[in-house]
Amino acid sequence: MKEVPNRRLVGILIVVMFIAVAGTFFSIFKQSITGYATSGTVQLTIGALATVNVNSDVNFGQGGVATSLPYTQLSTEAVTQYGRFNNCSVIDGGVDDPTSDCTGIEIENQGNSNVNLTIIAVTNITDFYNSVTDEGANFTFAVLDGNRTKNETAIQIVGYGNDVIGENNASCHVNGNTNQSIEPKGSYLDGSWMNWTTINNVDESLICGNLSFVDGNDTITVEFNLTIPGDEPAGSLLNTFTFTATSI
Amino acid sequence: MKESDITSTLKEDIPKKTVLVLLVMAIVIVALGIWTILDRIGYSQIPPQSSSGGEVKLKIVPGNAVDNIETLSNVDEAQQTLSTNP
Numbered sequence A: 001m002k003e004v005p006n007r008r009l010v011g012i013l014i015v016v017m018f019i020a021v022a023g024t025f026f027s028i029f030k031q032s033i034t035g036y037a038t039s040g041t042v043q044l045t046i047g048a049l050a051t052v053n054v055n056s057d058v059n060f061g062q063g064g065v066a067t068s069l070p071y072t073q074l075s076t077e078a079v080t081q082y083g084r085f086n087n088c089s090v091i092d093g094g095v096d097d098p099t100s101d102c103t104g105i106e107i108e109n110q111g112n113s114n115v116n117l118t119i120i121a122v123t124n125i126t127d128f129y130n131s132v133t134d135e136g137a138n139f140t141f142a143v144l145d146g147n148r149t150k151n152e153t154a155i156q157i158v159g160y161g162n163d164v165i166g167e168n169n170a171s172c173h174v175n176g177n178t179n180q181s182i183e184p185k186g187s188y189l190d191g192s193w194m195n196w197t198t199i200n201n202v203d204e205s206l207i208c209g210n211l212s213f214v215d216g217n218d219t220i221t222v223e224f225n226l227t228i229p230g231d232e233p234a235g236s237l238l239n240t241f242t243f244t245a246t247s248i
Numbered sequence B: 001m002k003e004s005d006i007t008s009t010l011k012e013d014i015p016k017k018t019v020l021v022l023l024v025m026a027i028v029i030v031a032l033g034i035w036t037i038l039d040r041i042g043y044s045q046i047p048p049q050s051s052s053g054g055e056v057k058l059k060i061v062p063g064n065a066v067d068n069i070e071t072l073s074n075v076d077e078a079q080q081t082l083s084t085n086p
Helices: A006-032 A154-158 B003-011 B016-045 B065-084
Strands: A035-038 A041-044 A052-054 A058-063 A071-075 A105-109 A115-121 A138-145 A205-211 A219-229 A235-247 B049-060
Touching: A006 B016, A052 A235, A052 B049, A105 A115, A105 A235, A105 B049, A205 A219, A219 B049
Parallel strands: A058 B049
Antiparallel strands: A035 A041, A052 A105, A071 A219, A105 A219, A115 A205, A115 A235, A138 A219, A235 B049
């Protein structure tokens, strides 16, 4: 067999190195191109943008706990509360501060793509309350379709749930890949039954598998229910929730 | 230099050591190129994410809720009395 001269091998290696370097540069620059024009045709790629905005916080205001009862219960779905806590049935239902609002945390998809939305709490129930016994202590959430004034989506206006009206009139649709929509599911818009679920500060919990970005159908509202132990001392309580949207 | 010396130099092949060095360089460059491209593909496949925070807050004040409710009902009664007896 005829031996290949080293001169030829060197030539081949130089060509291989040149192709590798050129290919890498081309690959990098090709990915950073978002648009170019050729033959009078403009081509461009719009990147998916996941942007969610929290439109409202929940401020129950201030009040005392019911020591004659085992515990005190506050809900963003309740019209009347114990003591002087705020009225959560209307926006700006603050008793001592009329601008205070406790109608739920409203999350709006302001991006240009549908998103998968999760929730995680900063503090768990035990650390949230300062009670010694923590007897009856609870902190739960439920998810409703649409905005907090319940007048955005067709589902809200008609007053039934996704199962009756159909998801096309809702903000939270079914994710075709995971088959998940609102989680926890089944809460009634009139508050007659809510699927209250305990908050979680360890894992992110899915609250909507496919939140639409189309204006008028791009919000969901997270409602909260607090059960305060009878021995909860005076002081301020605060919990923060992080909502993460991932473009789908 | 004689013409015969020049001819022999041109005819001499490149040393094996040089070929080996170039071979190693080529392997490194190709490996780096593949890694760079795979890395870029990985980045471009991460779906865009966005996070936002919301708060739930309240303040527990001294005195129990029943006292407060009684206080409020007393105020309501007083207001009703005032409105019925101007």
